[in-house]
Amino acid sequence: MSSSVPKRIGRYDLVTPMLPCKDEILQRFERFLMSGQYILGEEVRLLEEKLAEECGVPAAVGVASGSSALFLALSVAGVRPGDEVITTPYTFDATMEAIILLDAVPVFVDIKPQDLNLDSGLLADAITPKTRAFLPVPIFGAPCDMDPIMAVAAEHGIQVIADMAQAWGTFYDGRPIGSYARMSTLSFYPTKNLPGIGDGGMIFCRSAEDAELIRRIRGHLPVRMNGHLYTGWNSRLDEVQAMVIRIRRERFAAEQADRDKVAEIYDGYIPATNRLQTPNGGRGMKVTYHQYWVRCRNRDDLRMLLDREGIDTGVYYDPPLHHHELAVYCRTSGSMAEAERAGREVLTLPIHAALPFADAHRIGALVGQFLEQEAASTSA
Numbered sequence: 001m002s003s004s005v006p007k008r009i010g011r012y013d014l015v016t017p018m019l020p021c022k023d024e025i026l027q028r029f030e031r032f033l034m035s036g037q038y039i040l041g042e043e044v045r046l047l048e049e050k051l052a053e054e055c056g057v058p059a060a061v062g063v064a065s066g067s068s069a070l071f072l073a074l075s076v077a078g079v080r081p082g083d084e085v086i087t088t089p090y091t092f093d094a095t096m097e098a099i100i101l102l103d104a105v106p107v108f109v110d111i112k113p114q115d116l117n118l119d120s121g122l123l124a125d126a127i128t129p130k131t132r133a134f135l136p137v138p139i140f141g142a143p144c145d146m147d148p149i150m151a152v153a154a155e156h157g158i159q160v161i162a163d164m165a166q167a168w169g170t171f172y173d174g175r176p177i178g179s180y181a182r183m184s185t186l187s188f189y190p191t192k193n194l195p196g197i198g199d200g201g202m203i204f205c206r207s208a209e210d211a212e213l214i215r216r217i218r219g220h221l222p223v224r225m226n227g228h229l230y231t232g233w234n235s236r237l238d239e240v241q242a243m244v245i246r247i248r249r250e251r252f253a254a255e256q257a258d259r260d261k262v263a264e265i266y267d268g269y270i271p272a273t274n275r276l277q278t279p280n281g282g283r284g285m286k287v288t289y290h291q292y293w294v295r296c297r298n299r300d301d302l303r304m305l306l307d308r309e310g311i312d313t314g315v316y317y318d319p320p321l322h323h324h325e326l327a328v329y330c331r332t333s334g335s336m337a338e339a340e341r342a343g344r345e346v347l348t349l350p351i352h353a354a355l356p357f358a359d360a361h362r363i364g365a366l367v368g369q370f371l372e373q374e375a376a377s378t379s380a
């Protein structure tokens with residue numbers, strides 16, 4: 001007997017995009033198993049080379065996770081106890097945790113309503129003599145304002161480290177987002193657009209020297225930097241993860257085209273003021289759509305409506321990190337009004353390579369109708 005109840009639409013589908021890769025993964029796993037080269041073998045090396053090339057940087061180093069990548073990049077950038085790192089409060093906890101683990105102070109500046117990324121116009125006012133680094137986060141895969149960020153950093157002699165955990169495939173002004181900062185960190189967590197089947201991360205380095213320091217630290221070798229002796233540690237990217245990621249990378253462009261199509265469908269139903277607007281009117285920008293978000297005043301009502309229709313949605317960073325329990329270790333610079341508003345109003349819709357376009361049309365139509373009614377009731 002066939003059921004007429006439509007299948008629930010999940011926010012992610014981690015398995016379906018894996019299916020075309022399954023046979024190759026199993027074959028390569030068997031080869032790997034018999035090779036005996038279980039740690040830092042060919043898979044990690046080839047992945048590092050390929051992704052560095054695609055990111056437009058001379059070197060990339062595979063590490064244990066996106067969180068480890070942040071910690072190591074900030075260490076190599078010379079962030080020391082008491083230093084300040086200016087970042088966004090509208091991000092995942094790991095961005096803040098890595099700074100706190102170094103006994104440094106996360107300093108939050110507010111975000112822009114158009115793209116939910118840190119507002120580069122607020123950076124200069126947040127700088128103090130203790131500021132060591134800027135840490136922009138292209139959230140949900142939308143490019144940050146890299147030119148203004150790099151310009152303020154250069155003017156004040158401050159490093160930039162980018163947390164591009166959610167932004168593989170994102171471009172700013174025609175260049176991969178990971179090619180701007182001194183180091184940029186990536187996560188291969190299974191929900192990310194270029195995923196592993198476990199934890200993993202990578203650091204993209206604009207200098208071979210930084211890459212060499214990270215290679216030493218991730219493999220238990222001590223290093224001396226800026227007059228300080230740092231201990232090594234185990235933070236290696238696993239061979240099995242690297243193997244799976246290399247196979248998934250071959251399908252990344254096709255999967256991205258499917259995500260782009262879903263985003264285009266949603267854009268057709270959702271007014272521009274309720275969704276992402278990229279910097280420079282979108283010229284030279286490429287959004288990787290780790291998440292697709294919509295903003296509305298009655299966000300929770302919209303969420304309930306979609307839930308009743310069998311559609312899962314996401315709420316992120318509500319409240320933002322300056323309200324986190326660890327905020328006692330942080331500082332804010334100015335108002336956080338836009339980050340708080342984003343926490344209250346932003347809802348993410350399902351977007352992934354296996355989402356049928358018909359489902360995207362149904363979701364887009366429901367959201368568009370809700371927003372229309374909301375706008376009408378406001379103006380009445």
Ligand SMILES: Cc1ncc(COP(=O)(O)O)c(C=O)c1O
Pocket residue numbers: 065066067068091092094095137163165166186187188189199200201
């Ligand atoms: C913005 C951001 N930074 C850092 C991380 C940490 O990555 P991982 O889970 O690989 O440690 C994540 C993961 O979700 C993230 O979204």
